[in-house]
Amino acid sequence: MGNLFVRKLHLVPDSRDTAFGMDQKRTCYNGVYPFKIFPAKELSALEFAPVTILYGGNGSGKTTLLNILAEKLGLTRHSAFSGSAFFADYVSMCRAEFGVIPLDSQILTSDDVSDYLLHLRALNDGITARREELLEEYTRLKWDTRPFASLEDYDRWKAVTDAKTKTSSKFVKARLTRDADMFSNGETAMHYYTQRITENALYLIDEPENSLSAAYQRQLADFLADSARFFGCQLVIATHSPFLLAIPGARVYDLDSLPVQVRPWTELENVRVYFDFFQEHKDAFSR
Numbered sequence: 001m002g003n004l005f006v007r008k009l010h011l012v013p014d015s016r017d018t019a020f021g022m023d024q025k026r027t028c029y030n031g032v033y034p035f036k037i038f039p040a041k042e043l044s045a046l047e048f049a050p051v052t053i054l055y056g057g058n059g060s061g062k063t064t065l066l067n068i069l070a071e072k073l074g075l076t077r078h079s080a081f082s083g084s085a086f087f088a089d090y091v092s093m094c095r096a097e098f099g100v101i102p103l104d105s106q107i108l109t110s111d112d113v114s115d116y117l118l119h120l121r122a123l124n125d126g127i128t129a130r131r132e133e134l135l136e137e138y139t140r141l142k143w144d145t146r147p148f149a150s151l152e153d154y155d156r157w158k159a160v161t162d163a164k165t166k167t168s169s170k171f172v173k174a175r176l177t178r179d180a181d182m183f184s185n186g187e188t189a190m191h192y193y194t195q196r197i198t199e200n201a202l203y204l205i206d207e208p209e210n211s212l213s214a215a216y217q218r219q220l221a222d223f224l225a226d227s228a229r230f231f232g233c234q235l236v237i238a239t240h241s242p243f244l245l246a247i248p249g250a251r252v253y254d255l256d257s258l259p260v261q262v263r264p265w266t267e268l269e270n271v272r273v274y275f276d277f278f279q280e281h282k283d284a285f286s287r
Contacts, residue, residue: 002050002228002235005105005202006098009046009069011038012090033084034068037061042259049251050228054238055268056255062238065255066107066204069236072096075204076106079115105202110210113189138163138171190216194223200232209241217243242271 012035038044038061046052046065054062067081071091083091141163148157163171189211197203205224209217221243227233228247237244245252245265254263265271278285 003200003202003232004048004050004099005101005234006048006069006073006096006236008048008097009065009072010095010097011044011046011068012093013039013044032086034061034064034090035086037064038260041255043255046253047251048234048236049249050234051224051247051250052236053245053247053250053252053265054236054255055240055245055252055265055270060255062255063206066206066236066238068094069096070107070204073098073101073105073202075101075202076104078106079109079111102201104198104200106196107204107206108193108196108208109206110208113192113211135168138168187216190220193220197224197227197233198231199227202234203227203236205235205237205239207238207240209239209244214243217241220244221247240270242274245271 041061054065056062067083067087068091069075070077070081071083071088072094073096137159141160144156144160144163148154162174166174189208193205193208208220212220221241224235224237224244225247228235228249237250239245242265245268250265251262252265252268253260254268256269257263266275
C-alpha cells in the first residue's frame with residue numbers, strides 16, 4: 001500500500017534553549033512560534049505510513065506540522081505561505097528522513113481550493129460579460145442594411161451574413177470560448193483534489209473536508225485510500241473528518257493527547273462526539 005517517500009520527521013527537541021539562542025531575532029519566549037508547541041506536547045518525531053493523519057483541535061499544531069514538512073522537503077505550493085520570523089530557523093533545525101521526492105509532490109490547502117473557486121468565478125464573469133457584448137453585436141448585425149461599398153467591407157459582410165443565417169446562440173457560441181466548469185463549492189473542491197492528486201507522489205493535505213458535504217467526504221476518503229493503495233501515493237492529512245480518519249491502514253496521530261500518541265480513529269474525541277450524538281438519537285432512525 002503506497003510508497004514511503006518520507007519516513008520520519010525529527011522535531012526540535014529543546015525549544016527553550018534553541019529559541020533563546022537567537023538573540024538577534026528574539027523578542028520574547030511566547031512569540032517564537034513554532035518552537036514552544038511540540039516540546040509541550042512531548043512530541044519529538046513523527047513516523048510516517050503510506051497514509052498518515054494528523055488529528056487535533058484548533059491550535060494543536062497539525063497545520064504547522066504540514067507546513068514544517070512541506071518547507072523541509074521543498075514541496076510545491078499553490079498559495080502564498082508566510083511563517084513567523086522564527087519559522088525558517090525552526091525548519092532548518094528539524095531533520096527529515098526521506099528518499100527521492102517526486103516532482104509532482106505538493107502541499108494542498110483550503111486556501112488553494114478557495115483560490116481555485118475564485119479563479120473559476122472570475123473566468124466565468126468575464127465570459128458572461130463577453131456573451132452580453134456578442135448578443136448586442138448579433139442584434140446590430142442582423143438588422144444592418146448598409147450597402148457594401150468595397151473589399152474593405154468584406155469582414156463586415158462576413159459578420160452580417162453570419163448573423164442573418166444563424167441563431168443568436170450559434171452566433172455567440174462560434175465566437176465565445178466554452179464556459180469554465182462551474183459547480184457547487186463541494187463539487188469544485190472534489191474536482192480540485194482529483195485533478196491535483198495523480199500517481200506516485202507525496203501529498204500533504206490540510207483539512208480537505210472544508211466545503212465538502214458528508215457524501216463528498218466519503219467520496220474523497222475513498223479516492224485518497226485508492227490513491228495510496230493502488231497508485232503509489234503517500235499522503236499526510238490534517239483533518240477532523242471521521243470519514244477521512246477511518247481510511248483503512250492510516251496511522252493517526254492524536255495531537256490533543258499528552259503526550260501525542262497514535263490512536264485508533266474510533267477513540268478520538270471528535271469521533272466519539274458523533275457516536276454519542278447518534279446513540280442518543282438512535283430511536284429517531286428507527287421510525
